[in-house]
Amino acid sequence: MKKIHIALIVLIAILLGVIISTVSESGTYVSFKTATEKPDRTYHIIGKVNLQKEFIYNPEKDANVFGFFMTDTIGTEKRVLYNGTKPQDFELAERIVVVGKMKGDDFIASQVLMKCPSKYNKTGEEEGGEWSNGSQRPQ
Amino acid sequence: MGIQYLNEHLMFGKIGNAFVVLSFTASIVAMLSYAFQVYRNEEESLSWNKLARFSFFIHACSVFGIISLLFYLIQSHYFEYYYVWQHSSTTLPEKYMWACLWEGQEGSFLIWTVWHVVLSILLVWKGKKWEAPTMMFIMMIQVFLASMLLGLQFGDIKIGSNPFILLRNHPDFANLPFIHLPDYLAKLKDGRGLNPLLQNYWMVIHPPTLFLGFAATAIPFAFAMGGLVTRQYREWVKPALPWTFFGIAILGIGILMGGAWAYEALSFGGFWAWDPVENASLVPWITLVGGAHVMLIYKKNGTSLFTAVMLLAVTFILVLYSTFLTRSGILGETSVHAFTNLGMTGQLLLYMLFFIVLTIVLLIVHRKAISNPTEDEALSSREFWMFMGMLVLLISAIQITFTTSIPVINKVFGLKMAPPVDAIDFYNSWQTPLAAIIALLIAVSQFFKWKQSDWKSVAKKLALSFIIALVVTIVFQISVGFARVQHIILFMTSLWAILANLDYLIRVLKGKFNFSGGSVAHIGIGLILLGALVSNAKKEIISENRLNVDLGKDFPNKENILLYQGDTLAMGEYYVTYKGKEKEGIHQYYEVEYLKANHNAGGFTKEFSLKPFIQLNERMGNVSEPATRHFLHKDIYTHVTYAEMDNKNQVDEKGYKEPKKHLLAVGDTIVVSNSLFVLLEIDKAVDKKANALNENDIALGLKLKVTDINKKDYFIEPLFIIRGNEKITVPAEIEKLGLKFDFTSIDTQANKFEVSLSEKKSNSRDFIIMKALIFPGINILWIGCVLMFVGTWIAIRKQISDLKREA
Numbered sequence: 018m019k020k021i022h023i024a025l026i027v028l029i030a031i032l033l034g035v036i037i038s039t040v041s042e043s044g045t046y047v048s049f050k051t052a053t054e055k056p057d058r059t060y061h062i063i064g065k066v067n068l069q070k071e072f073i074y075n076p077e078k079d080a081n082v083f084g085f086f087m088t089d090t091i092g093t094e095k096r097v098l099y100n101g102t103k104p105q106d107f108e109l110a111e112r113i114v115v116v117g118k119m120k121g122d123d124f125i126a127s128q129v130l131m132k133c134p135s136k137y138n139k140t141g142e143e144e145g146g147e148w149s150n151g152s153q154r155p156q
Numbered sequence: 157m158g159i160q161y162l163n164e165h166l167m168f169g170k171i172g173n174a175f176v177v178l179s180f181t182a183s184i185v186a187m188l189s190y191a192f193q194v195y196r197n198e199e200e201s202l203s204w205n206k207l208a209r210f211s212f213f214i215h216a217c218s219v220f221g222i223i224s225l226l227f228y229l230i231q232s233h234y235f236e237y238y239y240v241w242q243h244s245s246t247t248l249p250e251k252y253m254w255a256c257l258w259e260g261q262e263g264s265f266l267i268w269t270v271w272h273v274v275l276s277i278l279l280v281w282k283g284k285k286w287e288a289p290t291m292m293f294i295m296m297i298q299v300f301l302a303s304m305l306l307g308l309q310f311g312d313i314k315i316g317s318n319p320f321i322l323l324r325n326h327p328d329f330a331n332l333p334f335i336h337l338p339d340y341l342a343k344l345k346d347g348r349g350l351n352p353l354l355q356n357y358w359m360v361i362h363p364p365t366l367f368l369g370f371a372a373t374a375i376p377f378a379f380a381m382g383g384l385v386t387r388q389y390r391e392w393v394k395p396a397l398p399w400t401f402f403g404i405a406i407l408g409i410g411i412l413m414g415g416a417w418a419y420e421a422l423s424f425g426g427f428w429a430w431d432p433v434e435n436a437s438l439v440p441w442i443t444l445v446g447g448a449h450v451m452l453i454y455k456k457n458g459t460s461l462f463t464a465v466m467l468l469a470v471t472f473i474l475v476l477y478s479t480f481l482t483r484s485g486i487l488g489e490t491s492v493h494a495f496t497n498l499g500m501t502g503q504l505l506l507y508m509l510f511f512i513v514l515t516i517v518l519l520i521v522h523r524k525a526i527s528n529p530t531e532d533e534a535l536s537s538r539e540f541w542m543f544m545g546m547l548v549l550l551i552s553a554i555q556i557t558f559t560t561s562i563p564v565i566n567k568v569f570g571l572k573m574a575p576p577v578d579a580i581d582f583y584n585s586w587q588t589p590l591a592a593i594i595a596l597l598i599a600v601s602q603f604f605k606w607k608q609s610d611w612k613s614v615a616k617k618l619a620l621s622f623i624i625a626l627v628v629t630i631v632f633q634i635s636v637g638f639a640r641v642q643h644i645i646l647f648m649t650s651l652w653a654i655l656a657n658l659d660y661l662i663r664v665l666k667g668k669f670n671f672s673g674g675s676v677a678h679i680g681i682g683l684i685l686l687g688a689l690v691s692n693a694k695k696e697i698i699s700e701n702r703l704n705v706d707l708g709k710d711f712p713n714k715e716n717i718l719l720y721q722g723d724t725l726a727m728g729e730y731y732v733t734y735k736g737k738e739k740e741g742i743h744q745y746y747e748v749e750y751l752k753a754n755h756n757a758g759g760f761t762k763e764f765s766l767k768p769f770i771q772l773n774e775r776m777g778n779v780s781e782p783a784t785r786h787f788l789h790k791d792i793y794t795h796v797t798y799a800e801m802d803n804k805n806q807v808d809e810k811g812y813k814e815p816k817k818h819l820l821a822v823g824d825t826i827v828v829s830n831s832l833f834v835l836l837e838i839d840k841a842v843d844k845k846a847n848a849l850n851e852n853d854i855a856l857g858l859k860l861k862v863t864d865i866n867k868k869d870y871f872i873e874p875l876f877i878i879r880g881n882e883k884i885t886v887p888a889e890i891e892k893l894g895l896k897f898d899f900t901s902i903d904t905q906a907n908k909f910e911v912s913l914s915e916k917k918s919n920s921r922d923f924i925i926m927k928a929l930i931f932p933g934i935n936i937l938w939i940g941c942v943l944m945f946v947g948t949w950i951a952i953r954k955q956i957s958d959l960k961r962e963a
Contacts, residue, residue, distance in 0.1 A: 019532045020540065028547055035555045035586070042582050043562060044574030061574035076798060077829065080716040080925040100713040102797040102925050105770075106777035116577055125710045127577075 044116065049093040049124065056119045059127075063114050064089040066107070074103045083107075087115065087124075095119075099126040107131065161324070162339045164236045165229075172225045172320040179218035179269075180302040185211035187295035193288040194386060205288065209280060212291065215298065216273045222305070223257070223266055226319055230256050235347050238326040239263070239319045245349030255359040256350050258367075261483055261500075262319040265304040267364055271371035272298055279375070286395055289382025290375065297374055300507045304500065314499050352742075352773045358417035362410065366437060369407025370475050373444055375399040377472035380465045381515070384522045393451050393464065394962070398955040400448045400468070405948035407441045412684075412941045419934075421781055426692065427937070430583040432487045435560045436478030442553040443471045446546040453539045456606050460543065461526045462519075467546070469515040474557070476508040486563050536611055538604040545597040552590045559583065588642045591685050595649035598678045599656040602664075621659045625652035636694065643693045646685065653682035670954050677947025680940045687937025698728035698792075699928040715929075716797050721922040724751065724760070730792075731760055734924055737799075743769045746796050746924050750785070766794045768926070772801070790932045798925035812896055813920075815912035819903065828913060829920055831893055833862040835909065842875060847886065854878040858899050858909055862890060874899040874911070 044061045052060045064087045073084030073096075083103040088094045097115055104110075110131035117126035189208035193201040226239065230253055235241040243263070244256040257263045276294050280287055307318025323344075324335045334343050350359075376396045383392030414434060419427035428434065447467035453460045481487055484501040533540040559582065562573050576582035599621070603614045629648040638644050661667065661675040699717040719725060719734040726732075735747040745767045751760035766783040773779065782795035818826050820835045839857030842849070849855055855877045862870040872888035876899040887898040894916030901910040 020535065021532070021543070024544065024547055028551065031551050032554060035551070035558055038586070039555075039559050039562070039576070039582075040573070042576040044577045046572050046574050059577045061577075076718050076923070076925050078827070080718045080798065081713050082711060098711075100711040102716045105780055109777055116574075120710055127713070 046114075048089045048091045049095045049119070050091070052119045052124065059116065059118050061114055061116050062087075062089055062124070063112065066110055066113055067094060068108065072103065072107070073098075076102070084123075087113065095122065095124050097124045097126050097129075099129050101129070104129060104131060159336060159338055161236075161341070163341050164322075165232075165234050166236075166322075168225055168229055168234070169237060169320040169322065172222060172229075173318070175218040175221040175225065176302075176305050176307075176318060176320070179215050179222065180299070180306060182211045182215035182218060183295050183298040183302050186215055187292060187299055190288045190292035190295060194292055194382075201288070208288070208291065212276065212280060212295070215295075215302075216277065219266075219269050219273050219302075222319070223270055226263065226266070227253070227257055233347065235344050236323055236341055237319075238321045238323045238329075241323050241344070241347040243347070243350060245347040247346065248350055248355070251357070252350055252355055252360065255354060255363075258363045259350055259354060259359075260319070262305060262317050264363060264367065265301055266319065268367045268371060269298065269301045269305075271364075271368045272301070272374060275371055275375055279378075283395075286379065286382060286392070289386045289388075290378040292385075293378035293381050294374060297378075297511075300510070304503065313502070315503060317500060352771045352777075352779045353422070355771075356417065356421045358413060358421065362413040362417055365406060365413055366410035369403060369410040369437075369441075370479075372399065372403035372406050373440055373468075373471050373475050376403065376444075376447070376468045380468045381518060384465070384518045384526075387522075387525070389461065389522070389525045390458075393454050393461075394955070394959055396468075397448070397451055397455065398952045398959070400444065400451060401948050401952045401955065403444050403471075404441065404448060405945050405952070407437070407444065408948070409941065409945050411437050411441055416938075420784065426695070426931075427934070428688065430556075430580050432560045433482050435556050436481045439553045439557050439560075440471045440474040440478060442549050442556075443467055443474060446549040446553075447471055449542050449546050453542055457539050459528055459533065459539065462523070462528060463543075463546070465519065465526060469511075469519070473508065473511055473515065474553075476504075476511060477557075480504045480508055481560070481564070486567060534608045536604060536609045536614070538601055538606050538609070541597055541601040541604055545594060545601065548590055548593050548597065552587060552594075555586045555590070556583065585642075588646055588689075592642065592646040592649045595646065595653040595682060595685055598653040598681060599649065602660055602674065602678075603656070617659075617664075618656060621652055621655035625649075625655050638693055640693070643689060646689050650682045650685040650689065654679050654686065657682065669950070670957070673947050673949070673951030673954055675947070676950060677944050680942070680944030680947055683936050683940025683943060685940075687933055687935070687940055690933035691931040691937060694932050696728065696930040696932075697927065698730070698930055699732075699926060715927045716925050717927065719748075719924055719926055727928055728930060730763065732928065734926075735765070737922070737924075742772050744772055744799075744801075745769045746799065746926075748783075748794055748924075748926065750792070766792075768794050768796045770796060770799060770801070786935075788935060790930050791934050793929045793931060794926060795928075796924050796926050800923075811894075811916045812914040813916070815896075815898065815914040817900070818911045818913060819906075819908045820911060821906075821908050826911075826913075828895065829915060831862050831864040831895070833860050833897075835859070835911075836861050838909070839873060842873075847875060849877060850879060852879070856899070856902070858897075858911065860888075860897060860911075862893065862895065864893055872897060876900075876902065 044059065046063055047060045049062060052058075052062060067086040067088055070086040074082075080102055081100055083099045083101060085097055085099075085107070086094055087097045097117075099115070099117075112131075114128075114130040115124060115126040116128040116130075117124055119125070186208050189204045189211060193204035193208055196204060229237050229240050230244045233240065233244065233246050239260060239262060240256075243259045244253070248256070258267045272294060276291060279290050279294065283290060304316045305318060306316035307321060308315040323329050324340065329335050334340055337343065376399050379392045379396035379399065383389055383396075411434070414437070415427040418429065418434075444467075447464060447470075450460045450464040450467055454464050480501075484504055486501070533543070559576065559579075562575055565571060566573055600614070600618060603609075603617045625648055628651055629644065632647065633644055638647065657675040657678045661672055661679075665671050665675065697715045700714050717725065717727075719732065721734050721736055724731050724733045729752070731751040731753060733749045733751060735749050737744055737746050739745070746769065747765055747767055749765040750763045752763050753759075754761045764785050766785055768783040769781055771779045771781065778801065780796055782793055784794070785792040820826065822835050822837055825832055825834045836859040839859050842855040842857045844851065844853065844855065847855070855875055857873040857875050860872050860874070862872065864870070870890050870893070872890060874888040874897045875886040877884040877886065885898050885900055887896050889896045896914040898912040898914070899909065900912045902908075903910070
């Protein structure tokens with residue numbers, strides 16, 4: 018057996034590791050309902066910000082908690098508490114993705130991804146915006 | 157007769173469109189002529205070459221024509237052209253005009269095409285017998301790229317997106333009434349402008365460099381494929397090597413420029429965030445580096461040819477894949493800066509699949525001719541360890557690609573996987589050990605001789621650098637220290653890589669400049685790894701908010717801190733003051749002063765001041781940009797993460813802001829900016845005389861105790877009165893605290909009472925929420941970049957001089 022064959026076998030083994038670890042570490046897009054059922058797991062939730070309800074942000078009390086109400090894709094609304102500052106132009110976000118877990122009746126988010134509208138897009142296409150990162154987690 | 161529009165400059169668009177069509181057709185003719193030159197006999201090939209060169213000349217002229225015209229249109233602010241309107245504006249500073257050119261997809265395809273043409277000119281001029289076989293493939297690539305600009309619509313199928321489309325013909329505008337007025341241009345006023353996030357000098361230099369790097373990967377690919385079709389299976393490697401190194405140098409610098417941009421201007425909080433778009437350009441670089449090393453093995457040893465061809469093809473296809481990822485909109489939900497979808501997903505996919513199939517077919521047809529001889533490489537040979545290095549690079553590339561491709565995997569298999577929750581940590585946990593192995597191989601490989609070497613002498617030569625690296629690591633670990641074992645290992649191995657290469661340069665090469673390319677570039681890589689490790693792992697958040705109430709493990713992030721104007725807070729070894737803000741154009745600057753305590757005289761001395769800013773842009777949204785103070789050994793990064801923009805809160809004539817409503821039950825306490833108040837009890841027997849009320853009034857009072865920060869108590873009683881059908885409130889005011897309490901409503905069911913509290917505006921001082929980070933040793937990384945670049949250029953020179961010597 019050539020050494021190259023051994024190397025190839027090791028390579029394939031590591032590749033399997035890559036696939037398995039990625040799949041097992043990968044998040045899942047769910048609704049608030051699923052997240053409520055499994056409060057110990059971290060999920061990605063896509064939804065819309067309820068702009069009718071007031072944002073909760075008292076930087077003078079705590080600069081690192083920003084709260085808002087969000088409706089997921091099937092229509093459940095929950096309060097989201099994001100561990101960070103209020104992202105720039107959060108009011109303009111059309112759709113957002115929050116990453117975190119449920120605690121009681123609140124969703125505790127460690128990351129918030131916003132999709133801002135391209136304001137001149139008259140057709141209102143789905144893809145007509147750019148995503149920007151609202152969260153800067155320490156690495 | 158249609159509408160006569162005023163002030164349009166349609167001539168340029170017509171010429172532009174002619175160039176677009178011409179560049180496409182000329183690239184087809186050039187590709188076919190070069191193919192005929194390759195496949196036909198000697199005499200005929202000469203006349204094919206003439207036609208090929210002529211059509212390449214036409215193609216080149218058209219491509220330069222398109223880019224010059226488009227630039228001219230942007231310069232002249234001809235907003236009748238959609239591209240100009242979409243990506244530029246009259247208010248944009250001159251220096252960013254180039255950036256408008258490649259902000260959009262069409263422009264970025266264009267700059268890519270231009271670079272292919274520029275590199276092709278070199279191939280035509282210097283390529284000799286390689287001109288036809290390589291140009292045949294380059295022109296094939298150009299056919300696809302030129303088609304991206306065609307902008308033809310056949311029913312649902314769209315071929316390309318034309319940069320010269322008129323605003324009034326664009327689907328977003330065609331149905332708007334004002335667009336059909338003859339003077340619609342006068343109503344348009346200004347273009348949408350360049351995204352403020354991209355108004356940065358990096359936007360001027362980073363994309364063209366990256367695209368030159370992308371274009372450079374096509375050349376070695378064309379050599380490899382050209383070598384196959386002309387059955388010059390072995391000869392292509394040497395002339396392709398300088399191009400491969402050129403691609404490594406340029407693409408590498410392009411990627412790192414992106415990192416520098418992210419570090420300096422974008423608020424990523426670091427130079428690398430494993431963003432899908434960053435990853436998509438890094439992966440082809442990794443495989444190209446792998447390819448170059450295998451080509452070197454082949455040049456010395458005659459083995460691994462198949463692997464070399466495969467890696468160059470993989471690199472080129474990964475470049476196409478990266479274009480597909482960033483431009484098809486498929487990354488949508490996972491990336492910070494993906495392009496928007498222009499409906500060209502199908503075309504991009506076809507482009508990629510075409511080259512995948514072409515490569516596979518050629519590899520299968522010619523597999524026997526390029527397969528390895530059966531002899532095994534010795535464990536003590538340099539080529540064996542280089543090959544291992546290539547495999548580790550391949551694993552790294554696959555891990556990054558696989559994780560980045562989650563949205564694609566979802567699409568293909570109909571899954572709903574999301575990226576890993578902590579993506580950065582996930583990538584780091586894979587890539588750190590892989591980087592450590594690479595560093596180890598960089599350290600040891602060159603001390604092995606080709607074919608076979610004596611283990612003892614290798615060990616002897618490596619001993620010195622190993623011992624130094626070990627001692628430094630131990631000292632560093634004791635004095636500064638890493639928390640994770642993999643960081644200690646990467647520190648040690650990258651340090652060893654640097655020292656071993658330095659040692660090799662001095663003791664083995666004896667400083668011979670021409671041969672130093674590899675060592676210098678490897679020292680560069682070692683420094684990049686070391687700098688990335690130290691600046692990341694030893695990053696320190698000095699703005700940590702220690703005063704906050706601990707919110708528990710659900711809220712671990714405390715890196716943002718509130719700073720009132722004039723207040724001074726301790727951050728790390730500094731004291732930080734927010735001095736105030738000033739507006740300059742569309743930038744709102746915040747002056748943050750860093751002070752040091754003066755122990756002898758008392759008080760503080762100013763060290764430096766930083767001015768992070770928020771760009772105010774009504775159309776695209778506000779963008780905040782950090783400011784960084786650079787030192788030799790560390791950078792201090794300061795970022796305003798939140799600030800109250802202008803004075804949204806209107807004040808009344810007495811200076812009170814909009815009231816805030818609080819619903820309380822008896823006993824509840826509420827905290828406000830300068831005090832707290834408690835609802836003591838409900839006063840049901842309000843003294844009507846003292847309050848000048850009518851006898852028939854129904855009155856309720858709220859007995860409130862307000863305590864200010866000096867623990868001084870105030871007792872007040874706002875009233876709620878029902879007079880007939882009317883509701884009257886009598887607010888209570890505390891002048892001294894600038895507070896006004898109004899009893900506005902009663903919730904009888906919950907037995908709760910609503911207090912509307914107004915505060916004087918003068919109560920709230922201006923503040924910013926900021927974060928400050930220290931990145932130690934980031935300069936090690938930048939020095940590494942320069943050395944990597946310089947080393948690779950020395951290697952290019954060496955390869956070219958080798959070529960000349962043989963010729």
